[in-house]
Amino acid sequence: MDKSFEPGQIESKWYAQWEGNGWFKPSGQGEPYAILLPPPNVTGTLHMGHAFQHTIMDTLIRYHRMRGYDTLWQLGTDHAGIATEMVVTRLLGSEGKTRNELGRDAFIERVWEWKQQSGDTIERQMRRMGVSGDWSRTMFTMDEIPSEAVRETFVRLFEQGLIYRGQRLVNWDPVLKTAISDLEVVSEEEDGKLWSIRYPLADGSGSLVVATTRPETLLGDVAVAVHPEDERYAALVGKTLKLPLTDREIPVIADAYVEREFGTGCVKITPAHDFNDYAVGQRHGLAPINIFTDDAKINANAPAKYQGLDRYDARKVVLADLEAAELLVEEKKHKLQVPRGDRTGQVIEPYLTWQWFVKMDGLAARGLELVETGKVRFVPENWINTYRHWLGNIQDWCISRQLWWGHRIPAWYDTAGNAYVARSEEDAIAQAAAKHGGTAPALRREDDVLETWFSSALWAHSTLGWPNEKAMAERGFARYLPTSVLVTGFDIIFFWVARMIMMTDHFTGEVPFKDVYITGLVRDKDGQKMSKSKGNILDPIDLIDGIELEALVAKRTGGLMQPQMAAKIEKATRKDYPQGIAAFGADALRFTFASLASHGRDIKFDLDRCGGYKNFCNKLWNAARFVLMNCEGFSVEAGAPLAPQTEAERWILTRLHHCLTEVEAQFAAYRFDLVSQALYEFTWNEFCDWFLELAKPALTGSDAAAAASTRHTLLHTLELLLRALHPLVPFITEEIWQNVAPRLGIATPSVSLQAYPRAADVAADANAAGEIEWFKAVISQLRRIRSEMNLAPSKAIPLLLAGGTAQDRARAEKFGAQIAFLAKVESRRWLEAGEAEPAASAAIVGDLKLLIPLEGLIDLGAEKTRLAKEIARLEGEIAKCNGKLGTATFVANAPAAVVEQERQRLAEFSSTVASLREQLQKLGG
Incomplete structure (x- = not known):
């Protein structure tokens, strides 16, 4: 492995291999798990909302794929009628042409040409985020399969009396007409x-x-x-x-x-x-x-x-x-x-105009019933109130648009204005002939197209081939519907979520998805909505690759009509990002999004958190390099049983067991923030900070069995950790795993194909955990004293032990070598009964007192000041405890466990203060 983690060098390499090997495709084995990608506009580029939601979906897909589910992530894009027509119309204008000059057919041909050349930008950007959907099944709402679904839906609804044409008021854009x-x-x-x-x-x-x-x-x-x-x-x-x-x-x-x-x-x-x-x-x-x-x-x-x-x-x-x-x-x-x-x-x-409408009262009543009875579940559940409100105040749905680009309404008119809705022009002619005594009059095709939400409402079943039976069989209609979860924003609960529920149920008898996970809006660090006019937009790709200041200024001010606004945004940008934006890589950005994915509405995105998770990636990288360097030449046969020889090994496996237990629970609850928190704390605090330290005595000691066992546990724990982290940070985990797996005899070509680690498969040892927690407390206190005394790391110290229980004595003996190694202790002895304590810096671990004699080590005056400050701090904590316990309502209303915990805290603080005062007195303070 390289000395430093460089995300740009590994991301494109691994993504190409994942996709090229077909590892994103459904396996056809195991319980099905499917997610629909809310189709972004084909005209669009990846924004922070996309990146956030795509991270959540990809994490779920990778997690379930590794758990053995038959995963389908249905990708696709929306034809975006208005937006696309505007883009192509502007392109024509730059060439001195107009839409009307081209005519409808030539214009549509030009739109398809633009789509092939420039319309797949967002899909390329999604790959940069690590999206592991099945690109071979990707769907465009104007493709033949969804187009057939649109025609069939319109005709059936019309035949059922649920679509009609009428003159009603609509929102009218006088520019787009x-x-x-x-x-x-x-x-x-x-x-x-x-x-x-x-x-x-x-x-x-x-x-x-x-x-x-x-x-x-x-x-x-x-x-x-x-x-x-x-x-x-x-x-x-x-x-x-x-x-x-x-x-x-x-x-x-x-x-x-x-x-x-x-x-x-x-x-x-x-x-x-x-x-x-x-x-x-x-x-x-x-x-x-x-x-x-x-x-x-x-x-x-x-x-x-x-x-x-x-x-x-x-x-x-x-x-x-x-x-x-x-x-x-x-x-x-x-x-x-x-x-x-x-x-x-x-x-x-x-504007009062003739439009096509869908009658919504009956459909809405059924849509509400499906949610009220639990067939569809909202997460968080409070969003059901928004759903109820909209469906309870529903109006008929205007589905027609006066555009050329889109699904043309399958209706034809005779000269008298009679409309014939049909699956094809031949069917319309036959209807007209029947109405006119066998001879069909000349027919004119409806000019209007359907709004894009109409085809999107069919997304769950149209992407699975409905209504074409052959396509349904090929695409797994019966297997993947209903899908497992929809991840989307609260702003389209009615416009998309509700309509999908109504339409999928009406035509298939199934709900489109079992769960709806509603995300919040991604705002800036101050809680402001991101917009070009505010100049606070962040581009996810810029966060992945980095961007220089001048390029960032140009991006934020480009296209602004008002010079004053552009100047204001430029000034703010130069102030906020004087060095531009550093490259964080996709993994750090993904982990940041996951850490923010709580069940709240708004997500405040702070770039500093991105930097923090880039540091997390660096920490993981360096820890892996430490493990690999200390396991040079060491390997085990595939499937070799793990037999931990030291309590440190059994402790880290116990902590991993608890971490995975938490991860499993929080994935089930869609609490991605708590998933990331559990993995972060285990990785940073327990594996990197503690276990690598605890492993050093065994690695450098004379016990060959303990050294070999420790190496095996280091590799084993790291490999499991990489698997656990993979759904969140796929690129760095793949790169490291490729170096770790061969040492364990693993022949699987990718970490993404490994099983997700389960807590039940990792042994927990409560006794070892208790022993190591005691040892950690001793080391932490000795390191704290060394830091406060400003002792150099290389400076050896004497250690005196006083008080304590028989268990403390046994533990001190058992961990003596490790304490000497990690705390740089040159000598250790217990004070005899009645022996006076020397002037020393003290710390308390339970009933045990740790003393570091001060003679020759520090300035006694500085130590007196330190002890006085610590006593003052603890007296403040004692006052807080007494304040709570002295309040009748707290004692009466708080849970018994909370009251007892507060009493224990008071006792511990009081005992520690007494010991510190005694120590201060010995120093003449």
């Missing part, structure tokens, strides 16, 4: 204005005043509503108003939607341009009037003066005309939530 989902709308508070406008009564008897943030939409008003119990307006309900700037009259209606206390208590109703108003209009039978074109200009339903104006230009003209007509009562500043499309940044319009 398509409906978008709620998930693609970002609402943020912005500064705006509120205008109060007078609406005269038609009979001339007065007027009502309404307030609005969008005065241009009054051109589409169909009523003014008041609360039915508002006495101020009771006499006006049923009368009509003159709609300003138009020649129309509109009624005054009563509806409980109105808040009497807000504003004047009068609300303009514009059903074609507001979701709440649409519901009011439906209740009162009011026909909506759409006043916008698909690019948010005023259409022919408004007075001629305003037609063709952009919505914001129309606002200015409307306000000027209202003021001229003396109908504008007031204008004031107002904070409001503005919905913007996440792709274009444009303000979204509620």
Whole structure:
């Protein structure tokens, strides 16, 4: 092994071997364990959320693969209708071309060409993270298998009366000219204005005043509503108003939607341009009037003066005309939530248009039942409340999009507007012929495509070949459905998780997954959401490979439109990362993510933790080099039984047993933070810090049997530890394991193919553990004294022992050589009964007192100061214990074991203080 751990030199080498040898593919043997990768956008690159979730999934897959499960990690990418169409449209624009000039077929061909050239970036980046999914089965949502599933699903739902076409309000992006989902709308508070406008009564008897943030939409008003119990307006309900700037009259209606206390208590109703108003209009039978074109200009339903104006230009003209007509009562500043499309940044319009919808009430009731009855389990379980809330307030699902890239809706129209939903054009023609007496009229194919969430909702069963029976058999439909767990974010519980549950159950009778592990959002170290505008985005690949400061600045400021924002981000970046970002490697990044994966919502990512886990990797590397150097020329036959000769060996195996017990429990609970903590503490504290030290006396001693046994245990424990760590840090463990395995006669080609170590297979020895814990306490106390006395490591010290039990005497004798070796003790003796203690630095281990005579070793004045500080510290701890035990509520309400523990602590602190005071007195203090 090289002297230092260099992750860049080993990661690509081992990944290529793992994938090339087909070790990521399902084995077909053992109990099935399957995970679906939430398909990232084909346009995207790996971000911190991806890297975090992929680490969790890969850890689970590697763990279960090593435990003998038949593991399938179904990989794939989403065609990302809107995002991909935008990318290719921009590429065409850079060439001086437009989408419309190419036409639909040529445009789609160009998108496929782009996908082949540039669309697999994220898959390459996933490999850098160590993703061990079956790449040979990877699926793209526009591939033939999922496309067939989409067609079949749409047709069956239509035939079952669950899909219909209707005119409804949708979120409309006037730049993209398509409906978008709620998930693609970002609402943020912005500064705006509120205008109060007078609406005269038609009979001339007065007027009502309404307030609005969008005065241009009054051109589409169909009523003014008041609360039915508002006495101020009771006499006006049923009368009509003159709609300003138009020649129309509109009624005054009563509806409980109105808040009497807000504003004047009068609300303009514009059903074609507001979701709440649409519901009011439906209740009162009011026909909506759409006043916008698909690019948010005023259409022919408004007075001629305003037609063709952009919505914001129309606002200015409307306000000027209202003021001229003396109908504008007031204008004031107002904070409001503005919905913007996440792709274009444009303000979204509620827009009345013809779309395709899925009826959701029955599907939602069944989806809720499956979770309530435990067929699908949420982890953490509190997320079931979010699921319940969404399904309990569900609306029909708008599934159509006005795009070219995507799954084209399988519907055809005749000249009369009749729609024929069919699996193919031939089937549609046959339907039309039957309707028209045997002769089919000319048909036109639906232009719209399905939104990407529609195909994603089928992901669990479509990736397993449904509905094609041959593909289902080849891809293991019956074996892998339901899958074992879905790892995803809380923000798409409704948009994806719920729809998968509903669709998979509806078409297969199975749930898509048994568990849903909900992760939090990865935020920066201050808890802020990562975004380009904040300049706090971290690229996982930069953390793996490192990035120089100038390149990091360019990446964070590139593409920002506002120079002031770019300058601010550059300044902050130079302050936070004056040396750029160091290369941590994939293993350190993965361990960092695992350590943060608790059951909380937000994950604060601190780069310092990455550095800490890089140190952990270095520690493991150096420990392995120590073991291999001290086992040079030593090996055992494959399967040779382990026969520990020393208590240190039996102790480390006991600690490994306890570590693996904890790891097994926490994997089952999805507590990856506690899995990583258990492995970290065993690796760093017990194996590297203690066992390597405890092994040295045996390795250098004259007992050949103890030396050979210790070498065997060192190799055996390290090999088991590498296996235990492999799911979290696959690259470094593979590299080290390849050097360790031959010494143990292991012929398996990869650590990933070894069985995961089980606690039941590692013997525990409670007696040996107790002996070594006593020995560790003695060594720790002697090292503490040496450190406080500032003694050089090479300086030998005398040791006096006082008090103690018969067991202490036996242990001191048994471990005498090891104590001398590890604590650099040149002489050791017990004080005789009645013998006065010399001036010495003391420590207590149970009933045993350790004394290091000070004469010739230290400055007595400094030792007095040290003892006084330690006494003061312990007196503070005694005060805390007395405070708790003196509180009646603590003694009455705390668990008995906790109260007893506090009493023991008090007794130990008090005993130690008494001994230290005695020692201080002997020094004349």
